[in-house]
Amino acid sequence: MSHKIVRAIYDDDDVLLKAVKEVRDNGNHIEEVFTPFPVHGLDKAMGLAPTKLAITAFIYGLIGLFFSVWMMNYMMIQDWPQNIGGKPSFAYYQNMPAFVPIMFEMTVFFAAHLMVITFYMRSKIWPFQTASNPDPRTTDDKFLMEVTLEGNEDDLTSFLTKTGATEVSIAENHDNH
C-alpha cells in the first residue's frame, strides 16, 4: 500500500537524536532513519527492539560444536578406527583431548559465518542488491528521517523544521514493511 511520507534531513547526529524524541513525543510515526555511521542511542530513541543476533550466534556455535563431535566420532571411531602411533581409537572420550582444537574451531566457524549470513538475510544485504537510501548524502554526512504523513502537511513540515531539519520534502512510500 502506498502512502505519503515526509523526509527530513538533519546535518548533526545530536540534533537528529533530539528530533527523534520530539517527533515521537508529538505522536508521529517514524518509519525509518538513515545515518552515515552508528549513532549511539538511536535505536533506543526510536523504540527499536534489541537485536537477537547474539543469541542466534550462540545457537549456531552449539550446532557447530555438536556437528564436530558427531563428525569426528563417525570418522575416527565408528567408520574407520585406526591405531595411530600406538593410540588406538576405541572410544570418543579417550581420544577427546586430541579432538578439542577442531571442536573449538568448528564452534567458531559455525557461529561466525551463520550469524553473519543471518545478519545479511535479515537486513537484506547481499551482492547485486540495490541500495535503498533515498538520498546519497546519507552515507556521507547527512541524517535522514522518514515520517508517516498523517493530518496536515504544512503542520508536520514546519514542526520538523523546528526540530532542526535543514531540508524537508514529501515523497511516496511504495514498500510496505
Add this chain to the structure above:
Amino acid sequence: MSHYEAPIRNPLILGDKSYHDVSNDIAAPIEGKANRMWWIVFSISLVAFLYGVGAIVYTIGTGIGVWGLNNKINWAWDITNFVWWVGIGHAGTLISAVLLLFRQKWRMGINRSAEAMTIFAVFQAGLFPLIHMGRIWNGYWVMPIPNQLGTLWTNFNSPLLWDVFAISTYLSVSLVFWWTGLLPDFAMIRDRATKPFQKKIYGLLSFGWSGRAKDWQRFEEVSLVLAGLATPLVLSVHTIVSFDFATSVIPGWHSTVYPPYFVAGAVFSGFAMVLTLLIVMRKVSNLEDYITRDHIENMSKVILVTCWIVATAYLSEFFVGWYSGSSYEDFTYLSIGAATGPYWWAFYALLICNGVIPQLLWFKKIRRSFIATFLIALVINIGMWFERFDIIVINLSRGHLPSTWTRFEPTFVDIAIFMGTIGFFFVLFLLYARTFPVVAQAEIKSILKSSGSKYKRETETLTELVKDKRDAEIN
C-alpha cells in the same frame, strides 16, 4: 552530550575535520590517480611475484627435490615462511577484535589496513603447506571428504590437520569480519561516485548497504560478537601452529612453553609489519590526520610488551635446556652449542633483532619517531623470520644421532618462492590501497565528536568554563 573524553588523551583525529572532510579524505586515494612511486613499487612487486610463480611452477613440475631440503632437514624455508606469514597475519585480528573488546578507540584509524594485511599474509602462509605437499593436485585430501580410497578419513589426532581447520577458519572469519566492516564505507564511495562504472562496482561491493537504524544496530552487535569469537580464535591459530612443533619429539621443539610464546611472537611480528606498512601508507595516502604519532606510539608499546614476553621465553628456553643437563639440549636453537656452532650467525641475529634492538622503544622520543620506529619494525620483521628459521633448521640440523648432523643450503628456488610471496603480498596490498577505503570512515565519524581535535578543544573550553564558574561559586 555524551561526547566527553578525558582531556589527558590526545585527539585521535587531527586537522579539525567535519564529517564531510572525513569522507573526502578517505575517498581521495580511490578517486585520484596513482602517482609514479606507486607504479614503481607495484612493478617491482609484480616482477617478484611473477618470479615466485615461475619458481612454484618449476617446483610443481619437477618435485620438491629442487629445494634445498635433505634427508634430515626436511622442513626449512618453506615452513619458516609459513609460520612467519601466519604470525604477521595475527596483528589485524588482534587490532580489530581484542582492541574492540578493550574499547581502544585508536584502533579505528588502523584496523582496516591491519585486517587487509592479515588476510593477504594468510594467503601467503597457506601457499607453503600446499606446495610442500609436492602433489598439489591432491591438496583437497586434507579435507574430511568421502574419497575413492574406501573412505579413508583424515587423522583428527594430527596437529597438521588442526592447522588446516584453524587457518581456514581464521582466514574465512577474518575475511567476513573485514568485509562486513567495509560495507558502509563501500556505500559511501558508491554514493559519491560520478563515473557509472565506479558506481556499479562499488554498488556491487557494498551489497546494497543503506544505513538504516536497524541495520546499524545489527551491525554493531555483529561486530561485537565477531570480536568476541575472533579473540580466542586468533589465540588458537598460533597455538595450533606451535603444536606442529611442540607435539613432536625433536629436541628444541618438544616444549610446553611454545603456545604462549608463539602467540606473543606472532603479535610482535604482526605489529611490526603493521608499523612498516602504515608509516609509509600514512604519507603516501595523505592519512597523517588519522594515523598519528599517538597511533605509532601505542603500537610501539604493544611491540615492547610482546618483545619482553618473547625474550622471557628465549631466556627460559635457554636456561631450562642448560639446567636439565640433558645432552639432547646441548644443540637446540637456544643453547651454547647453537651459539658456537655453524649457525652462530642465525642465533645472534635472533637475539639482537628480537631482544636487543626493540629495547630502544623504551625511549619516548624513539617511540614517537616515524623513521626510528620504521627501522626498528623492519629489524623485527627480519628477527622474527630468523626465529622460525632457528627453530626449524638449527634444531633439525643437530639430531639424536651425530652421524646425521648436517646443514641446510637454500637453492635459488627456495629464495625465489619466498621473494615471490613478498611480491604477491605487496601486489595485493598496493591494489587494496588504491581501491578500498583504507580507514574505517564510518567508525571514525562515530568518534569524531569525542576524539576529533576541533570538537575536543570545544569540549575542553566548555569544561574549563564550568570549572571556573564552580570555583567562583565556592569562593
